[in-house]
Amino acid sequence: xxxxxxxxxxxxxxxxxxxxxxVINNRGNVxxxxxxxxxxxxxxxxxxxxxxxxxxxxxxxxxxxFLIPKGSNAFFNxxxxxxxxxxxxxxxERVTAEIIxxxxxxxxxxxxxxxxxxxxxxxxxxxxxxxxxxxxxPLAALREKGVAVIGLVSxxxxxxxxxxxxxxxxxxxxxxxxxxxxxxxxxxxxVQTFVGSTDAHDHVERLQGFCEVIAKxxxxxxxxxxxxxxxxxxxxxxxxxxxxSQEPDTSALYNVGAGNSGLVQAIGAIQSNRPFCVVHELVxxxxxxxxxxxxxxVIDQRPDVEISRAFTVxxxxxxxxxxxxxxxxxxxxxxxxxxxxxxxxxxMRAQAT
Amino acid sequence: xxxxxxxxxxxxxxxxxxxxxxVINNRGNVxxxxxxxxxxxxxxxxxxxxxxxxxxxxxxxxxxxFLIPKGSNAFFNxxxxxxxxxxxxxxxERVTAEIIxxxxxxxxxxxxxxxxxxxxxxxxxxxxxxxxxxxxxPLAALREKGVAVIGLVSxxxxxxxxxxxxxxxxxxxxxxxxxxxxxxxxxxxxVQTFVGSTDAHDHVERLQGFCEVIAKxxxxxxxxxxxxxxxxxxxxxxxxxxxxSQEPDTSALYNVGAGNSGLVQAIGAIQSNRPFCVVHELVxxxxxxxxxxxxxxVIDQRPDVEISRAFTVxxxxxxxxxxxxxxxxxxxxxxxxxxxxxxxxxxMRAQAT
DNA sequence: GCGATTTTGATATACGTCAATCATTTCTTG
DNA sequence: CAAGAAATGATTGACGTATATCAAAATCGC
Numbered sequence: 001x002x003x004x005x006x007x008x009x010x011x012x013x014x015x016x017x018x019x020x021x022x023v024i025n026n027r028g029n030v031x032x033x034x035x036x037x038x039x040x041x042x043x044x045x046x047x048x049x050x051x052x053x054x055x056x057x058x059x060x061x062x063x064x065x066f067l068i069p070k071g072s073n074a075f076f077n078x079x080x081x082x083x084x085x086x087x088x089x090x091x092x093e094r095v096t097a098e099i100i101x102x103x104x105x106x107x108x109x110x111x112x113x114x115x116x117x118x119x120x121x122x123x124x125x126x127x128x129x130x131x132x133x134x135x136x137x138p139l140a141a142l143r144e145k146g147v148a149v150i151g152l153v154s155x156x157x158x159x160x161x162x163x164x165x166x167x168x169x170x171x172x173x174x175x176x177x178x179x180x181x182x183x184x185x186x187x188x189x190x191v192q193t194f195v196g197s198t199d200a201h202d203h204v205e206r207l208q209g210f211c212e213v214i215a216k217x218x219x220x221x222x223x224x225x226x227x228x229x230x231x232x233x234x235x236x237x238x239x240x241x242x243x244x245s246q247e248p249d250t251s252a253l254y255n256v257g258a259g260n261s262g263l264v265q266a267i268g269a270i271q272s273n274r275p276f277c278v279v280h281e282l283v284x285x286x287x288x289x290x291x292x293x294x295x296x297x298v299i300d301q302r303p304d305v306e307i308s309r310a311f312t313v314x315x316x317x318x319x320x321x322x323x324x325x326x327x328x329x330x331x332x333x334x335x336x337x338x339x340x341x342x343x344x345x346x347x348m349r350a351q352a353t
Numbered sequence: 354x355x356x357x358x359x360x361x362x363x364x365x366x367x368x369x370x371x372x373x374x375x376v377i378n379n380r381g382n383v384x385x386x387x388x389x390x391x392x393x394x395x396x397x398x399x400x401x402x403x404x405x406x407x408x409x410x411x412x413x414x415x416x417x418x419f420l421i422p423k424g425s426n427a428f429f430n431x432x433x434x435x436x437x438x439x440x441x442x443x444x445x446e447r448v449t450a451e452i453i454x455x456x457x458x459x460x461x462x463x464x465x466x467x468x469x470x471x472x473x474x475x476x477x478x479x480x481x482x483x484x485x486x487x488x489x490x491p492l493a494a495l496r497e498k499g500v501a502v503i504g505l506v507s508x509x510x511x512x513x514x515x516x517x518x519x520x521x522x523x524x525x526x527x528x529x530x531x532x533x534x535x536x537x538x539x540x541x542x543x544v545q546t547f548v549g550s551t552d553a554h555d556h557v558e559r560l561q562g563f564c565e566v567i568a569k570x571x572x573x574x575x576x577x578x579x580x581x582x583x584x585x586x587x588x589x590x591x592x593x594x595x596x597x598s599q600e601p602d603t604s605a606l607y608n609v610g611a612g613n614s615g616l617v618q619a620i621g622a623i624q625s626n627r628p629f630c631v632v633h634e635l636v637x638x639x640x641x642x643x644x645x646x647x648x649x650x651v652i653d654q655r656p657d658v659e660i661s662r663a664f665t666v667x668x669x670x671x672x673x674x675x676x677x678x679x680x681x682x683x684x685x686x687x688x689x690x691x692x693x694x695x696x697x698x699x700x701m702r703a704q705a706t
Numbered sequence: 707g708c709g710a711t712t713t714t715g716a717t718a719t720a721c722g723t724c725a726a727t728c729a730t731t732t733c734t735t736g
Numbered sequence: 737c738a739a740g741a742a743a744t745g746a747t748t749g750a751c752g753t754a755t756a757t758c759a760a761a762a763t764c765g766c
Contacts, residue, residue, distance in 0.1 A: 002412075003447060005752055016715045025754075031713060031763090048445045052413075053752035055405040056721050059355075085678040092401045092674075094356060174690035182629075182649065182688075185538040213690065273539075296535065304680045321445075325438040327657045328693030333686040335535075337527035337566065340681030358722055369745040378724075384733090384743060406722035409751050713762065719755090726748085733742070 004045040013041035024049070051319075055094075062095040064314055065120070066152070067113055067127040070101035073258065074283035075303065079153070082307040090311065097311075105200070107132045114138035117147075124148035124314035126165070129156035131201060136160050148317035152310055153303070154202060162317055165309050165329065167301045169202040172331040173209025173256070176278045179297050179333065180210075180252045181218035183276045188220040189251030192243055192275075196231035196257030206256045206280070221251075229259055236262030244270055252276040264289040282334055290336045298334040305329065357398040366394035377402070404672075408447075415448040417667055418473070419505070420466055420480040423454035426611065427636035428656065429481075432506070435660040443664065450664075458553070460485045467491035470500075477501035477667035479518070482509035484554060489513050501670035505663055506656070507555060515670055518662050518682065520654045522555040525684040526562025526609070529631045532650050532686065533563075533605045534571035536629045541573040542604030545596055545628075549584035549610030559609045559633070574604075582612055589615030597623055605629040617642040635687055643689045651687040658682065 004012075010020035015034055022030045023038040041047070054060075066083050069076055080099055087097035100117075103109035110127075111134050117125060118141045125142065129135070129151045139160040142149055149156070151164040180191060193210065195203045207226060214221050227243075229235045236259045243250060244266060252275050255263055260279045264286075267274050277295035279286055289295045309326060316323050357365075363373035368387055375383045376391040394400070407413075419436050422429055433452055440450035453470075456462035463480075464487050470478060471494045478495065482488070482504040492513035495502055502509070504517040533544060546563065548556045560579060567574050580596075582588045589612045596603060597619060605628050608616055613632045617639075620627050630648035632639055642648045662679060669676050 019714060029713060050752055051445050052405040052408040056409055057753040059721065082678065089677045092404045171691055175688060178688045178690050183535045183538055185536055185540065187538065324442045330691045330693050335528060335531045337531050338524055338683045340683050372744060382743060403722055410723040412751060
């Protein structure tokens with residue numbers, strides 16, 4: 001029993017192919033009762049549009065763009081690699097993906113890039129966003145042109161994007177706190193936190209979630225005010241070093257942001273038993289530190305999964321199809337034992353070049 | 354610049370469309386130098402076969418089957434739901450998936466089902482497998498017929514399936530041990546383990562991984578011999594109850610298998626501070642227990658991800674395409690804070706019916 | 707029941723690939 | 737160099753949908 005075609009539906013509904021087509025692609029100028037007849041036939045036969053034929057006929061191409069902060073940040077390298085990889089594979093389905101680099105976390109730069117996008121002929125864009133009203137106008141213009149827009153990793157102003165793909169950073173912070181709490185096993189302790197900057201929404205949210213859980217469920221643990229690091233390894237190295245010698249009662253470290261190589265270096269230098277260490281994002285550095293037992297946990301947002309999902313969601317939006325079943329995206333906890341074999345970290349990049 | 358067609362390639366190569374087609378679909382009877390010319394043109398133009406057109410032309414349908422243990426096990430309910438969900442969504446791509454229920458963990462039953470499969474007209478099968486030589490003959494017969502075969506959740510004899518989709522259970526056990534170790538924070542302790550049966554490979558492997566890590570990295574922790582539970586909640590309830598009263602020095606519980614509702618019930622009944630609890634698989638029961646703070650961790654194998662992947666891999670095998678970039682499948686650690694919003698647990702099922 | 711409007715039917719072409727046919731050319735081999 | 741084999745070219749009809757055109761029919765307003 002081959003699946004029914006639109007001709008079958010038309011026949012079953014007692015209308016012509018043309019009318020069935022008018023209903024299916026709601027082109028208008030169809031009598032209400034014809035619509036009903038066709039819909040019944042669709043339901044009765046279990047008709048589903050053959051997307052292969054449809055895509056072929058309408059010469060569908062998916063021109064996608066990804067706006068990613070520039071710079072050699074290990075995390076965004078991982079993101080860029082994954083975009084290239086997925087795009088390469090999906091080229092058989094007529095998908096092209098362009099990576100547009102934007103000055104990191106600068107509203108003006110992002111705004112400019114968005115304005116340029118409007119003049120390009122695109123079908124969908126995924127943007128590592130910022131919460132700023134200045135972005136609303138160009139985003140509205142994009143949407144006006146029928147471009148699907150989603151936020152990636154960091155959200156855009158709500159109402160100006162069709163979806164957000166990324167983790168909830170409050171949840172990420174809460175998760176980190178839970179692990180730190182468990183590792184204290186009812187005994188008292190002091191946690192030193194590190195943040196890149198208080199301008200970064202994600203950092204603030206993580207810290208907020210972290211403090212919430214510690215305060216509520218682990219009252220015997222004290223959270224010290226965060227140290228500002230600008231995500232700079234040098235700062236982290238110096239600060240951690242100072243901390244380890246001056247505050248020996250520190251029982252745990254939690255770095256909300258980047259720059260972990262400095263933290264790891266400082267920890268690697270001490271011989272006595274070190275504090276419990278939690279950091280974010282699995283990249284070459286943090287992976288190595290985890291394997292060598294210099295840190296205990298990495299909370300990762302699975303950028304590879306996020307990218308795959310961005311492609312899937314953008315295509316679904318462009319085709320106006322409903323989404324496939326997608327599991328929720330949650331912060332993933334890595335210990336040295338459950339590391340993925342293929343890191344998709346920037347290690348790979350080094351080998352490839 | 355629309356993407357080049359096979360006609361473009363033929364023209365660029367200076368051969369006819371027919372010859373280019375013979376090369377692309379290697380139909381044979383073509384001179385070596387023609388092959389070379391066509392391949393060069395393919396590379397030069399960046400030709401990629403339009404899969405929409407190809408699928409349309411060859412009337413591709415993907416008839417898949419999933420062999421899943423029968424019974425109302427919460428974990429396999431989750432699996433079955435996800436299969437139905439994905440199949441429903443992929444019906445637009447002419448994918449049909451049939452769920453074939455097999456008596457749980459019975460080699461004879463699995464063997465029978467496999468033998469029947471040979472007479473069905475299938476393109477791909479995913480099997481919750483067993484390691485038994487008796488399966489080799491029917492598996493070989495399936496492969497002979499050109500059916501793609503993969504192992505799912507539990508592997509088949511190697512060499513008789515094209516891929517295995519599931520976690521490494523030794524890794525899962527190691528991960529559990531790491532968490533238990535961390536939760537002891539250098540202090541001594543005693544862990545009681547529970548297994549369903551020693552026949553189940555996955556249970557044995559998890560236990561093995563668990564003991565390895567405790568022995569190596571947490572020598573101050575003692576692992577007691579496992580209690581046999583047959584995955585039966587009643588057994589777990591009774592045994593845990595007895596344990597909690599008779600062995601008050603127990604600092605952690607690790608259930609390698611199923612039947613967690615019994616364990617949770619026993620724990621819920623005590624008022625003094627309970628041992629650290631780790632179980633496997635996020636289902637309605639374990640999820641609830643985690644949220645209520647009755648257990649501490651759930652190690653999950655993400656069956657929803659596994660199912661999506663099974664579809665992807667089977668289709669790639671059937672089309673003889675290379676796989677899209679897929680992240681490694683690792684045991685996922687859930688605490689009460691990073692639970693997915695939509696559980697895809699059997700709760701959903703109850704609501705739907 | 708007239709003209710105007712809306713709705714329907716019939717039909718055609720294109721999309722890029724697959725798969726097949728048949729005639730023709732080129733290459734082997736003795 | 738002729739006979740046979742191998743390789744190539746030219747062409748065609750699906751596959752199911754999108755989209756367009758034009759004529760015919762049904763419905764509406766009055």
